[in-house]
Amino acid sequence: MEFIYTRKFVILRDDLSSILGLKPKGHALLEIRENKGKMSINIDRSEKENFYKVYLVGVNDQDFIEKEIGRIFTDDRGKGNLEILFNPKNVGDDEYSIDKYSAIVLRKDKNVLLTGYIDEKNKFLSKYISQIDENSYSREVYQEEKVGPAEELPEPRVLEEVEEEIIKEIIEEVEEKVEEVGEIQEIEEVAKEELLRDEKAVEEIVENTEIENEEVPEETFQNVETKFEYGEDLDIEYIKQLSYKNQMSNYVLNILRFFPYVKPFNANLEGYDWWRIEYDGADIHRGFLPYYNYLSNMYNVYPFMPNATTCQELIAKYNHYLFGLYRENNDIKYYMYGIPGTFTSLEHPYRGVTGFNTWFESADGIGYWVLYINSMTGKVIFPINPMTPYY
Structure with missing residues (x-):
């Protein structure tokens, strides 16, 4: 199967978040060109100096399928980013292609931070989250600090403006790295x-x-x-x-x-x-x-x-x-x-x-x-x- 050029911008929302005391926000950019895939993810207002696992989630017949594709580490401001390269025919050497996955989930164990739909035709995340294995293994949970009031993440108006916002945010993040x-x-x-x-x-x-x-x-x-x-x-x-x-x-x-x-x-x-x-x-x-x-x-x-x-x-x-x-x-x-x-x-x-x-x-x-x-x-x-x- 050959993949044509695809580019999707996904807003990551906290409406299904189970981590109290935070108002996180984020976005993801998915690009597929021929048989090469890339996903860029940025998050903000999350737990400081921590990490979250990134999952692609979908439905195959009546069963949920998920694939861990990486981890996002946050800095002392609660910001983090991740860029992942993958083969769209079999993501992470798995049997499923990228079109089998229709959602993105960031979580630690059963604790969900952010979610977003790549394809909103089938909204299943509430049910998926309720069935997350409570025995998922992870012990590296780091320091929680108070987070200021959240601001709404604006919806993208046009694709070009969104791309400029992403670049600006990344540059600002790098400039803010130094303190103490x-x-x-x-x-x-x-x-x-x-x-x-x-x-x-x-x-x-x-x-x-x-x-x-x-x-x-x-x-x-x-x-x-x-x-x-x-x-x-x-x-x-x-x-x-x-x-x-x-x-x-x-x-x-x-x-x-x-x-x-x-x-x-x-x-x-x-x-x-x-x-x-x-x-x-x-x-x-x-x-x-x-x-x-x-x-x-x-x-x-x-x-x-x-x-x-x-x-x-x-x-x-x-x-x-x-x-x-x-x-x-x-x-x-x-x-x-x-x-x-x-x-x-x-x-x-x-x-x-x-x-x-x-x-x-x-x-x-x-x-x-x-x-x-x-x-x-x-x-x-x-x-x-x-x-x-x-x-």
């Missing part, structure tokens, strides 16, 4: 000093340690380079942040070559890569990976918790920790630290105050407490629904 630069610059200076100081330490570790690495796909170590296409109008501070992020990411990937790549969790977490860092009894307060001070120095900030378990104690007990990357389209979104420990109050690092509030069960039955760090800003991401054991 002072804090980032401070982190940058500390990180640069750590990189220079610890290169010799890493070389010593490599020379004195024999590691049998699990075979890692070659693309895992591709150099990171985030590109931008908006000429010279980008804020200079944002460009500096982007450049530093790329340098840091490439440094990290080079270091991680010397450590075993592992898949420690029972669940298959898509987009996650993990490496195991052994503890050899050396100075536990000194690390060579980015933002290691979140593990070694945080406890000094909380003297009111003298009996709280520290990351250092758990690392020494289990003789290792994990370092991880979460990537979307080869772009590193989050750095992660995984501290071994059971889902108990006795092994909950700092009782969750510093951000270790996501726990995943591991194959050995112990599990890991995970800390998420925004790779652009260096800020810790705190869960909106922390996984806290009973005290």
Whole structure:
């Protein structure tokens, strides 16, 4: 089947949203030319520093069909965008072509953010949402903040005007990326000093340690380079942040070559890569990976918790920790630290105050407490629904 040129603009609405306290808005642009498909999605006023899965939904005979086609990550303003390329004959290597799908749904588990119809002839989303599997797996739910009053998203008048609005919105979004630069610059200076100081330490570790690495796909170590296409109008501070992020990411990937790549969790977490860092009894307060001070120095900030378990104690007990990357389209979104420990109050690092509030069960039955760090800003991401054991 050959597809002729198709271009559709879809308004994403919140009338079926089940996430309270938000008035999100968004739109999607679907383009099909011959046998190449592209979908661009933009959202606003959603949860900040979070992510949503994007589904195409349709009806086949009497059954609903859905296909997850990607994830949208939001920034600290609640904005996010995603561009997806696909084969319209079999979307995501599935058996169904694009014309089998007539709706777009953005959600986390059963919690729906936005919906929109590609084809409004058959409106079925209310029934579909009522049948969403309540056991859908997702634990990465991030910080909720208050959102200002919503404004109505204007209906497109003509196609050319809509396209101009999309381009303008994307450019404005890029220009608004920078805030709290002072804090980032401070982190940058500390990180640069750590990189220079610890290169010799890493070389010593490599020379004195024999590691049998699990075979890692070659693309895992591709150099990171985030590109931008908006000429010279980008804020200079944002460009500096982007450049530093790329340098840091490439440094990290080079270091991680010397450590075993592992898949420690029972669940298959898509987009996650993990490496195991052994503890050899050396100075536990000194690390060579980015933002290691979140593990070694945080406890000094909380003297009111003298009996709280520290990351250092758990690392020494289990003789290792994990370092991880979460990537979307080869772009590193989050750095992660995984501290071994059971889902108990006795092994909950700092009782969750510093951000270790996501726990995943591991194959050995112990599990890991995970800390998420925004790779652009260096800020810790705190869960909106922390996984806290009973005290």
